[in-house]
Amino acid sequence: MESLQEWYANLETAQILAIIWKVVGALLIFIIGRWVAKAVVALANKAMTRKQLDAMLVAFLGTILYSALLLCVILASISYVGVAITPLIAILGGAALAIGLALQSSLSNFASGVMLVGYQPFTKGHFVEAGGVSGTVERVGLFNTQLITPDNRNVIVPNGQITSAPITNYSAFETRRCDLLIGVDYGDDLKVARDTIWKVITGHEKVLKDPEPAILVMDLADSSVNFAVRPWVNAADYWVVRSELLEQIKTELEAAGCSIPFPQRTVHHVNDGSSAGSD
Known part of the structure; x- marks a missing residue:
């Protein structure tokens, strides 16, 4: 403390x-x-937006650019004070190596974020199943991805968890096949059942004409004859159309005299003719 006071006392006004x-x-x-x-x-974000780059890519590159520029500004400020930059950069490099070894998982998430932005398996607004979570992509950050679930929950998934597992993008294409499995009783007329199902799916306004729907006998199961019903719909209409088709098919099959059986087992009792007598 005394040395500091002595140093301050020896300073001239010009030095201060x-x-x-x-x-x-x-x-x-x-x-x-x-x-x-x-x-x-x-300005860079506006330029990238004018070139119609993906919004997720624009935000990602903007974050990296800002971090790099801010680091340069900080180094320039320190240099103006009179601190030597070269030894400082060497110290920062050593510190960065130590921190990198301690934060390997975070660096892995960063590398995965670069891969997600570069390869773009999905983009903002896509409904995906990634990292064990299903939801709509809201944002891809440097270390994690933000998904909004159908019940409006905000889930943050580490990027490394996403790239280390299969990614299912339900919004990659405009159309999607709606696979239904409809079972009818063995005693029902299969032609009547097929025609009834065909009438329902082709009569639905949101079922696409091209590709044409398909109805196939898929399996002779234990309790029913199973039809694989495969209409095509717009991806945005998938869940609504699926629900409506299931309800309408059940109603129309029952009206046509067909039944949708539940799992059951037939037990045959064999009587060997023996009986116990009594006095």
């Missing part, structure tokens, strides 16, 4: 002003540089 000016200058460089960095990122 020089130090104050350096500190003020460093703050000005940081404030102005940060504003310039934000402006550059905003």
Whole structure:
């Protein structure tokens, strides 16, 4: 404390002003540089948007660009004060190596985020099953991906968990096949059942004409003859059409005299003719 007071007492007014000016200058460089960095990122985002790049890719690249520019601004501010940058960069490099070894999982998530943005297995607004979670993609960040589930829950999934498992993108194509399995009783007329199902699916306004629907006898099961019913619909209409078709098919099959059996087992009792007598 005494040495600090002695050093301060020996300072001349010009030296004090020089130090104050350096500190003020460093703050000005940081404030102005940060504003310039934000402006550059905003311009870059607009340019990428005009080129019709994916919104998720624009946000990802904008975050990386801003981080790089802000680091340059910080180094420039420190250099203006008079601190040597070269030894500082060496120290930061060593620290970065140590931190990288300690945060391997985070770096893995970052690398996975770069892969997701680069290869784009999905984009914002797609409904996917990824990392064990099903939901609509809201955002892909540097380390994690944000999904909104159908019941409106916000789920944050690490990027490494997504790239290490299969990804199912239900929104990759505009159309989707709606697979239904309809069982009828063995005693029913299969032609009547087929014609009834065909009338229902071709009469639905949201079932596509091309590709043409298909009805196939898929299996002779234990309790029923199973039809594989395969109409095509727009991906956005999938769940609504599926629900409506199931309800209408059941109603129309019953009206046509067909039944949809439930699992059952027939037990045959054999009487050997023996009986116990009594006095």
